[in-house]
Protein backbone atom coordinates (compact mmCIF):
# COMPACT_ATOMS: atom_id res chain seq x y z
CA UNK A 1 0.00 0.00 0.00
CA UNK A 2 1.24 3.45 -0.90
CA UNK A 3 2.48 5.36 2.14
CA UNK A 4 1.52 9.03 2.11
CA UNK A 5 2.59 11.85 4.41
CA UNK A 6 1.84 15.55 4.42
CA UNK A 7 4.07 18.44 5.45
CA UNK A 8 2.17 21.48 6.68
CA UNK A 9 4.39 24.52 6.40
CA UNK A 10 3.50 26.82 9.30
CA UNK A 11 6.79 28.62 9.93
CA UNK A 12 5.88 31.92 8.27
CA UNK A 13 5.48 35.14 10.19
CA UNK A 14 2.42 36.20 8.15
CA UNK A 15 2.21 39.70 9.54
CA UNK A 16 0.13 41.00 6.60
CA UNK A 17 -3.01 39.36 8.01
CA UNK A 18 -2.81 41.54 11.13
CA UNK A 19 -4.00 40.52 14.58
CA UNK A 20 -0.62 40.14 16.32
CA UNK A 21 -0.17 36.40 15.88
CA UNK A 22 1.09 34.82 12.64
CA UNK A 23 -2.03 34.01 10.61
CA UNK A 24 -1.80 30.22 10.92
CA UNK A 25 -2.23 30.48 14.71
CA UNK A 26 -5.16 32.88 14.63
CA UNK A 27 -8.75 31.80 15.34
CA UNK A 28 -10.97 30.68 12.48
CA UNK A 29 -14.48 29.63 13.45
CA UNK A 30 -14.29 27.44 16.54
CA UNK A 31 -10.59 26.52 16.10
CA UNK A 32 -7.40 28.00 14.67
CA UNK A 33 -6.38 28.20 11.03
CA UNK A 34 -3.81 25.44 11.50
CA UNK A 35 -6.31 23.16 13.28
CA UNK A 36 -8.73 23.51 10.36
CA UNK A 37 -5.92 22.73 7.92
CA UNK A 38 -4.89 19.59 9.83
CA UNK A 39 -8.54 18.51 10.10
CA UNK A 40 -8.89 18.91 6.33
CA UNK A 41 -5.97 16.51 5.72
CA UNK A 42 -7.36 13.99 8.21
CA UNK A 43 -10.72 14.23 6.43
CA UNK A 44 -8.80 13.49 3.23
CA UNK A 45 -7.46 10.28 4.76
CA UNK A 46 -3.92 11.57 5.46
CA UNK A 47 -2.95 10.61 9.01
CA UNK A 48 0.83 11.11 8.91
CA UNK A 49 1.32 14.85 9.34
CA UNK A 50 4.49 16.86 9.89
CA UNK A 51 3.98 20.47 10.97
CA UNK A 52 6.94 22.78 10.39
CA UNK A 53 6.86 25.71 12.81
CA UNK A 54 8.94 28.77 13.63
CA UNK A 55 10.94 28.07 16.83
CA UNK A 56 9.25 31.09 18.46
CA UNK A 57 5.85 29.41 18.03
CA UNK A 58 6.72 26.29 20.07
CA UNK A 59 4.22 27.25 22.81
CA UNK A 60 1.44 27.77 20.27
CA UNK A 61 2.21 24.35 18.76
CA UNK A 62 2.34 22.55 22.11
CA UNK A 63 -0.99 20.76 21.66
CA UNK A 64 -0.29 19.48 18.14
CA UNK A 65 1.93 16.56 19.14
CA UNK A 66 -0.93 15.21 21.28
CA UNK A 67 -3.08 14.98 18.15
CA UNK A 68 -0.49 12.72 16.52
CA UNK A 69 1.40 15.30 14.43
CA UNK A 70 5.17 15.46 14.29
CA UNK A 71 6.31 19.02 14.99
CA UNK A 72 9.67 20.20 13.63
CA UNK A 73 11.38 23.57 13.57
CA UNK A 74 11.71 25.35 10.25
CA UNK A 75 14.41 27.57 8.80
CA UNK A 76 14.79 31.18 7.65
CA UNK A 77 13.34 30.46 4.19
CA UNK A 78 10.25 28.54 3.11
CA UNK A 79 12.44 26.09 1.16
CA UNK A 80 14.55 25.52 4.26
CA UNK A 81 11.42 24.81 6.27
CA UNK A 82 10.14 22.32 3.67
CA UNK A 83 13.51 20.57 3.71
CA UNK A 84 13.30 20.30 7.53
CA UNK A 85 9.88 18.65 7.10
CA UNK A 86 11.16 16.27 4.42
CA UNK A 87 14.18 15.34 6.57
CA UNK A 88 11.86 14.52 9.48
CA UNK A 89 10.29 11.78 7.33
CA UNK A 90 13.58 10.28 6.17
CA UNK A 91 13.94 7.61 8.87
CA UNK A 92 10.69 6.00 7.70
CA UNK A 93 10.26 7.39 4.20
CA UNK A 94 6.76 7.57 2.68
CA UNK A 95 6.22 6.89 -1.05
CA UNK A 96 4.44 10.20 -1.65
CA UNK A 97 4.48 13.51 0.16
CA UNK A 98 2.06 16.43 0.00
CA UNK A 99 3.46 19.87 0.86
CA UNK A 100 0.84 22.36 1.95
CA UNK A 101 0.62 25.92 3.26
CA UNK A 102 -0.89 26.02 6.75
CA UNK A 103 -2.76 29.16 5.67
CA UNK A 104 -4.97 27.19 3.24
CA UNK A 105 -7.49 25.65 5.69
CA UNK A 106 -10.25 25.16 3.09
CA UNK A 107 -8.52 22.42 1.10
CA UNK A 108 -11.10 19.72 0.36
CA UNK A 109 -10.60 15.95 0.42
CA UNK A 110 -11.55 15.80 -3.28
CA UNK A 111 -8.68 18.13 -4.19
CA UNK A 112 -6.20 16.08 -2.10
CA UNK A 113 -7.47 12.96 -3.90
CA UNK A 114 -6.93 14.58 -7.32
CA UNK A 115 -3.30 15.41 -6.49
CA UNK A 116 -2.63 11.87 -5.21
CA UNK A 117 -4.27 10.31 -8.26
CA UNK A 118 -2.01 12.30 -10.59
CA UNK A 119 1.02 11.04 -8.64
CA UNK A 120 0.24 7.54 -9.94
CA UNK A 121 1.49 8.68 -13.33
CA UNK A 122 3.72 11.70 -12.59
CA UNK A 123 6.57 12.37 -10.13
CA UNK A 124 4.88 15.66 -9.17
CA UNK A 125 1.36 17.10 -9.25
CA UNK A 126 -0.11 20.37 -8.05
CA UNK A 127 -3.51 22.09 -8.14
CA UNK A 128 -4.02 25.31 -10.02
CA UNK A 129 -6.83 27.50 -11.30
CA UNK A 130 -6.71 28.90 -14.83
CA UNK A 131 -6.49 32.67 -14.99
CA UNK A 132 -9.79 33.99 -16.40
CA UNK A 133 -9.55 37.71 -15.59
CA UNK A 134 -7.88 40.00 -18.09
CA UNK A 135 -4.33 40.82 -17.01
CA UNK A 136 -2.87 44.32 -17.19
CA UNK A 137 0.44 45.88 -16.56
CA UNK A 138 0.20 49.14 -14.64
CA UNK A 139 2.56 52.02 -14.07
CA UNK A 140 1.86 54.91 -11.68
CA UNK A 141 -1.85 54.12 -11.48
CA UNK A 142 -2.37 53.86 -15.23
CA UNK A 143 -2.80 50.80 -17.39
CA UNK A 144 0.35 50.53 -19.43
CA UNK A 145 -0.37 47.31 -21.27
CA UNK A 146 -2.25 44.03 -21.36
CA UNK A 147 -0.83 40.59 -20.76
CA UNK A 148 -1.93 37.50 -22.67
CA UNK A 149 -3.42 35.09 -20.10
CA UNK A 150 -3.19 32.01 -22.36
CA UNK A 151 -1.55 29.17 -20.46
CA UNK A 152 -1.38 31.08 -17.17
CA UNK A 153 -2.39 29.39 -13.91
CA UNK A 154 -2.73 30.45 -10.30
CA UNK A 155 -0.82 27.90 -8.22
CA UNK A 156 -2.26 26.35 -5.06
CA UNK A 157 -1.21 23.70 -2.56
CA UNK A 158 -0.98 20.84 -1.62
CA UNK A 159 1.79 20.18 -4.10
CA UNK A 160 2.47 16.45 -4.21
CA UNK A 161 5.63 14.56 -5.11
CA UNK A 162 7.29 11.19 -5.00
CA UNK A 163 9.13 11.53 -1.69
CA UNK A 164 12.66 10.46 -2.66
CA UNK A 165 12.60 12.64 -5.78
CA UNK A 166 11.52 15.86 -4.03
CA UNK A 167 13.94 15.29 -1.13
CA UNK A 168 16.82 14.99 -3.62
CA UNK A 169 15.52 18.00 -5.56
CA UNK A 170 15.42 20.19 -2.43
CA UNK A 171 18.91 19.10 -1.38
CA UNK A 172 20.27 19.97 -4.83
CA UNK A 173 18.47 23.33 -5.20
CA UNK A 174 20.52 26.50 -4.66
CA UNK A 175 17.58 28.33 -3.03
CA UNK A 176 15.27 31.18 -3.92
CA UNK A 177 12.48 29.08 -5.46
CA UNK A 178 8.90 30.42 -5.32
CA UNK A 179 7.49 27.03 -4.38
CA UNK A 180 8.14 23.29 -4.40
CA UNK A 181 7.02 22.94 -8.01
CA UNK A 182 9.89 25.23 -9.02
CA UNK A 183 12.29 23.09 -6.98
CA UNK A 184 10.96 19.92 -8.62
CA UNK A 185 11.18 21.34 -12.13
CA UNK A 186 14.75 22.51 -11.53
CA UNK A 187 15.54 18.83 -10.87
CA UNK A 188 13.88 17.82 -14.14
CA UNK A 189 10.70 16.38 -12.61
CA UNK A 190 7.45 16.66 -14.56
CA UNK A 191 4.68 18.27 -12.53
CA UNK A 192 1.08 17.60 -13.61
CA UNK A 193 -1.51 20.37 -13.20
CA UNK A 194 -4.70 19.13 -11.54
CA UNK A 195 -7.90 21.13 -11.12
CA UNK A 196 -7.61 23.50 -8.19
CA UNK A 197 -10.51 24.87 -6.19
CA UNK A 198 -11.48 28.55 -6.12
CA UNK A 199 -12.39 28.15 -2.43
CA UNK A 200 -8.93 26.81 -1.50
CA UNK A 201 -7.83 30.32 -0.65
CA UNK A 202 -4.61 31.28 1.09
CA UNK A 203 -5.33 33.49 4.06
CA UNK A 204 -3.16 36.54 3.48
CA UNK A 205 -5.05 39.75 4.22
CA UNK A 206 -7.33 40.49 7.24
CA UNK A 207 -10.49 40.26 5.07
CA UNK A 208 -9.55 36.68 4.11
CA UNK A 209 -10.58 35.51 7.60
CA UNK A 210 -14.14 36.68 7.00
CA UNK A 211 -14.24 35.04 3.58
CA UNK A 212 -12.83 31.75 4.94
CA UNK A 213 -15.36 31.75 7.81
CA UNK A 214 -18.17 32.36 5.34
CA UNK A 215 -17.01 29.56 3.05
CA UNK A 216 -16.62 27.09 5.91
CA UNK A 217 -20.19 27.64 7.02
CA UNK A 218 -21.83 28.02 3.65
CA UNK A 219 -20.07 25.14 1.98
CA UNK A 220 -21.22 22.48 4.43
CA UNK A 221 -23.93 20.22 3.04
CA UNK A 222 -24.76 17.01 4.93
CA UNK A 223 -27.08 14.50 3.30
CA UNK A 224 -28.50 11.11 4.13
CA UNK A 225 -29.94 8.67 1.63
CA UNK A 226 -31.65 5.34 2.08
CA UNK A 227 -31.77 2.27 -0.10
CA UNK A 228 -33.88 -0.89 -0.07
CA UNK A 229 -33.58 -4.00 -2.22
CA UNK A 230 -34.91 -7.55 -2.42
CA UNK A 231 -33.76 -10.54 -4.43
CA UNK A 232 -35.49 -13.93 -4.57
CA UNK A 233 -33.76 -17.26 -4.01
CA UNK A 234 -33.39 -19.76 -6.83
CA UNK A 235 -31.23 -22.78 -7.48
CA UNK A 236 -27.51 -22.47 -6.82
CA UNK A 237 -24.73 -23.03 -4.31
CA UNK A 238 -23.67 -19.52 -3.23
CA UNK A 239 -24.88 -15.94 -2.80
CA UNK A 240 -22.99 -12.66 -3.28
CA UNK A 241 -23.54 -10.33 -0.31
CA UNK A 242 -21.69 -7.00 0.10
CA UNK A 243 -18.99 -8.17 -2.30
CA UNK A 244 -18.34 -11.50 -0.57
CA UNK A 245 -19.14 -14.93 -2.03
CA UNK A 246 -20.99 -16.84 0.69
CA UNK A 247 -21.61 -20.60 0.26
CA UNK A 248 -25.33 -21.44 0.53
CA UNK A 249 -27.72 -24.10 -0.73
CA UNK A 250 -29.45 -21.55 -2.96
CA UNK A 251 -28.49 -18.50 -5.04
CA UNK A 252 -30.08 -15.07 -5.40
CA UNK A 253 -31.76 -14.43 -8.74
CA UNK A 254 -31.34 -11.17 -10.61
CA UNK A 255 -30.18 -9.45 -13.74
CA UNK A 256 -26.73 -8.76 -12.22
CA UNK A 257 -24.93 -10.84 -9.58
CA UNK A 258 -27.92 -10.02 -7.31
CA UNK A 259 -25.77 -8.61 -4.49
CA UNK A 260 -28.73 -7.27 -2.57
CA UNK A 261 -26.64 -5.53 0.13
CA UNK A 262 -24.42 -3.73 -2.35
CA UNK A 263 -27.49 -2.66 -4.34
CA UNK A 264 -29.09 -1.14 -1.23
CA UNK A 265 -25.90 0.82 -0.37
CA UNK A 266 -25.59 1.99 -3.99
CA UNK A 267 -29.19 3.23 -3.99
CA UNK A 268 -28.61 4.99 -0.65
CA UNK A 269 -25.78 7.00 -2.27
CA UNK A 270 -27.89 7.83 -5.33
CA UNK A 271 -30.65 8.78 -2.90
CA UNK A 272 -28.46 11.20 -0.95
CA UNK A 273 -27.42 12.81 -4.22
CA UNK A 274 -31.02 12.96 -5.41
CA UNK A 275 -29.88 11.25 -8.59
CA UNK A 276 -32.15 8.34 -9.29
CA UNK A 277 -31.38 4.69 -8.59
CA UNK A 278 -29.48 1.70 -9.98
CA UNK A 279 -32.28 0.83 -12.41
CA UNK A 280 -32.05 4.29 -13.95
CA UNK A 281 -28.26 4.31 -14.31
CA UNK A 282 -27.96 0.64 -15.32
CA UNK A 283 -31.26 -0.32 -17.02
CA UNK A 284 -32.06 -4.07 -16.70
CA UNK A 285 -33.30 -3.81 -20.31
CA UNK A 286 -29.68 -3.46 -21.43
CA UNK A 287 -28.03 -6.82 -22.05
CA UNK A 288 -24.56 -5.49 -21.15
CA UNK A 289 -25.48 -5.39 -17.43
CA UNK A 290 -26.58 -9.07 -17.43
CA UNK A 291 -24.58 -10.92 -14.79
CA UNK A 292 -22.63 -7.72 -14.03
CA UNK A 293 -20.55 -7.60 -10.86
CA UNK A 294 -22.32 -5.14 -8.60
CA UNK A 295 -19.14 -3.25 -7.69
CA UNK A 296 -19.56 -1.50 -11.06
CA UNK A 297 -22.78 0.07 -9.74
CA UNK A 298 -21.28 1.02 -6.39
CA UNK A 299 -18.15 2.49 -7.97
CA UNK A 300 -20.35 4.56 -10.28
CA UNK A 301 -22.37 5.96 -7.35
CA UNK A 302 -19.16 6.79 -5.41
CA UNK A 303 -17.64 8.52 -8.45
CA UNK A 304 -20.84 10.50 -8.99
CA UNK A 305 -20.70 11.65 -5.34
CA UNK A 306 -17.07 12.75 -5.74
CA UNK A 307 -17.81 14.55 -9.01
CA UNK A 308 -20.44 16.59 -7.19
CA UNK A 309 -18.02 17.50 -4.40
CA UNK A 310 -19.34 15.07 -1.79
CA UNK A 311 -17.37 12.75 0.44
CA UNK A 312 -19.14 9.61 1.61
CA UNK A 313 -18.59 9.64 5.35
CA UNK A 314 -20.52 6.50 6.33
CA UNK A 315 -22.63 3.67 5.00
CA UNK A 316 -24.71 1.26 7.06
CA UNK A 317 -26.25 -1.88 5.57
CA UNK A 318 -28.68 -4.31 7.22
CA UNK A 319 -29.25 -7.70 5.58
CA UNK A 320 -32.55 -9.40 6.46
CA UNK A 321 -32.52 -13.19 6.18
CA UNK A 322 -32.78 -16.40 8.20
CA UNK A 323 -29.89 -18.01 6.33
CA UNK A 324 -27.03 -17.91 5.43
CA UNK A 325 -25.51 -16.72 8.71
CA UNK A 326 -24.00 -13.29 8.06
CA UNK A 327 -22.00 -12.76 11.28
CA UNK A 328 -18.94 -14.82 10.32
CA UNK A 329 -18.68 -12.97 6.97
CA UNK A 330 -19.43 -9.43 8.22
CA UNK A 331 -15.77 -8.37 8.71
CA UNK A 332 -14.88 -9.48 5.16
CA UNK A 333 -17.97 -7.66 3.83
CA UNK A 334 -16.97 -4.45 5.64
CA UNK A 335 -13.44 -4.71 4.26
CA UNK A 336 -14.60 -5.35 0.70
CA UNK A 337 -17.20 -2.55 0.73
CA UNK A 338 -14.55 -0.18 2.17
CA UNK A 339 -12.07 -1.18 -0.55
CA UNK A 340 -14.56 -0.59 -3.36
CA UNK A 341 -15.73 2.73 -1.89
CA UNK A 342 -12.22 3.98 -1.07
CA UNK A 343 -13.09 4.44 2.61
CA UNK A 344 -11.60 3.10 5.80
CA UNK A 345 -13.52 0.06 7.14
CA UNK A 346 -14.53 1.97 10.28
CA UNK A 347 -16.83 4.04 8.06
CA UNK A 348 -18.76 0.99 6.86
CA UNK A 349 -21.25 -1.10 8.81
CA UNK A 350 -22.63 -4.46 7.71
CA UNK A 351 -25.06 -6.16 10.05
CA UNK A 352 -27.90 -8.65 9.80
CA UNK A 353 -31.17 -9.59 11.36
CA UNK A 354 -33.75 -12.31 10.84
CA UNK A 355 -37.43 -11.48 10.55
CA UNK A 356 -38.40 -14.04 13.22
CA UNK A 357 -39.51 -16.47 10.49
CA UNK A 358 -42.22 -14.00 9.43
CA UNK A 359 -42.89 -12.85 5.88
CA UNK A 360 -40.97 -13.70 2.71
CA UNK A 361 -37.55 -13.45 4.35
CA UNK A 362 -38.83 -15.63 7.21
CA UNK A 363 -40.04 -18.25 4.74
CA UNK A 364 -36.58 -18.07 3.09
CA UNK A 365 -37.98 -17.00 -0.25
CA UNK A 366 -35.35 -14.29 -0.61
CA UNK A 367 -33.10 -11.73 1.11
CA UNK A 368 -33.91 -8.07 1.75
CA UNK A 369 -31.41 -5.31 2.48
CA UNK A 370 -31.72 -1.80 3.90
CA UNK A 371 -28.98 0.81 3.75
CA UNK A 372 -28.23 4.36 4.77
CA UNK A 373 -25.41 6.52 3.40
CA UNK A 374 -24.18 9.84 4.76
CA UNK A 375 -22.56 12.32 2.39
CA UNK A 376 -20.74 15.53 3.27
CA UNK A 377 -19.69 18.48 1.16
CA UNK A 378 -17.46 21.11 2.72
CA UNK A 379 -15.98 21.06 6.18
CA UNK A 380 -17.67 21.07 9.56
Ligand code: MG
Nearest residue numbers: 229230260263
Ligand atom coordinates in the same frame (compact mmCIF):
# COMPACT_ATOMS: atom_id res chain seq x y z
MG1 MG B 1 -31.09 -5.38 -6.79
